Amino acid sequence: MTTSRGIDVSAHQGPQDWAEHKRDGVTFAFIKASEGQHSRDTRFATHIAGAKAAGLVVGAYHFAWPNQDAKAEAANYIAAVRSHAGPGFVHWLDLERYQDGRNYKGRSAAQIKTWVAAWVAAVEKAFPGQRVGVYTSASDLAAGHVPAGLPLWYPAYPGRSVDTYAEAEKRAQPKPSGRSPQFWQFVGSPLDRSVCYMSAADLRTWAGATTTESGPPKYEPYPGEKFFMKDGKPALGKSSPIFTAMGKRLVAVGCGRYKVGPGPKLGAADVASYEAWQRKQGYTGAAAKWPPGPTTWKALKVPNV
Structure with a gap:
C-alpha cells in the first residue's frame, strides 16, 4: 500500500x-x-x-x-x-x-x-x-x-x-x-x-482539494449520469462492480456510511456516502447531491463508467 x-x-x-x-x-x-x-x-x-x-x-x-x-x-x-x-x-x-x-x-x-x-x-x-x-x-x-x-x-x-x-x-x-x-x-x-x-x-x-479562493465549486454534469440515475432519481438497486469499487474507496477516504457492505448494488448508503465525499471536496447545496461529478469521481480514483 x-x-x-x-x-x-x-x-x-x-x-x-x-x-x-x-x-x-x-x-x-x-x-x-x-x-x-x-x-x-x-x-x-x-x-x-x-x-x-x-x-x-x-x-x-x-x-x-x-x-x-x-x-x-x-x-x-x-x-x-x-x-x-x-x-x-x-x-x-x-x-x-x-x-x-x-x-x-x-x-x-x-x-x-x-x-x-x-x-x-x-x-x-x-x-x-x-x-x-x-x-x-x-x-x-x-x-x-x-x-x-x-x-x-x-x-x-x-x-x-x-x-x-x-x-x-x-x-x-x-x-x-x-x-x-x-x-x-x-x-x-x-x-x-x-x-x-x-x-x-x-x-x-x-x-x-476542498479549499477554493472563489467560493464552492459549481455543479458539473457527470458524463455517466444516466448510469447512476433512473427517472431523475438515484438508480437504487442497480447492480455493478463499479458500486463495490466506489464503496470501498468511500470507506478508505472516511466517507463510508455502511453498516454492511459496500456491495455490488447501489443503495441509499452509497448515495449518502458519495454526497459526503462531494461535500468534502467543497461542493454545497444541490451541487453536492448525487450523482457524481467528474471532478469528484476522478479524485475518488474509481474507474470511469
Whole structure:
C-alpha cells in the first residue's frame, strides 16, 4: 500500500530541524495548538512556521475536554490557528482520555459523541472546505465516541517490532472497530511518527482539494449520469462492480456510511456516502447531491463508467 510519512509535535518537543525532517522523507506535520477552553501551546507558532517553510503538509490539533463546553473549546482552537490556517491546512480533534479520566469525567458515551460532533461542526464552519478529523484510540472508537464519516488519525503502538517507518509500511492498515483510519501513529518516542495511507501527492490533493479562493465549486454534469440515475432519481438497486469499487474507496477516504457492505448494488448508503465525499471536496447545496461529478469521481480514483 502506498504511504507517506509524518510527525506531530507540541511544546514538549524542542526546536525542530524541519529541513532535515523533509530530507528524511517526512511529508506532513501536525502540531498542537490548544487544549480545553483556554490553554494554548506555547511552541505552536514556531513549529507551524518551520513546517510550512519546509514545504510540508501541515495541520493542527486541539486536545479535547468533553466535560467542558464544546463551543468554547472550538473557539479557543479557532482563535489559536486562524492566522495560520489556509489552503491545505488540516484540523484535528485530539480525543483521548487522561489516565485519571479527568477530561471525560461525568460524561456518557453518547454525550461525548454529541460533543465531538459539535466541536467538528464549529471548526468546519470557521474554516469552510478544510479537512477536519479526529485523532482517537481503539477504546474511544469501540465506545462509539466518534461520528461516522470523519477522517481518522489512529494511535496504536506495536512496540519494538514497529518502530521505524519502513516497518510500519510493511504492516496492514489498522481496522479499529471496522473503521479505516487515513493516518496511523505507530510510535510515540522519541518523536511521534505516523504513516498516511496516501502517496505524498495524493495527501496534498486530499488536504487541499476542498479549499477554493472563489467560493464552492459549481455543479458539473457527470458524463455517466444516466448510469447512476433512473427517472431523475438515484438508480437504487442497480447492480455493478463499479458500486463495490466506489464503496470501498468511500470507506478508505472516511466517507463510508455502511453498516454492511459496500456491495455490488447501489443503495441509499452509497448515495449518502458519495454526497459526503462531494461535500468534502467543497461542493454545497444541490451541487453536492448525487450523482457524481467528474471532478469528484476522478479524485475518488474509481474507474470511469
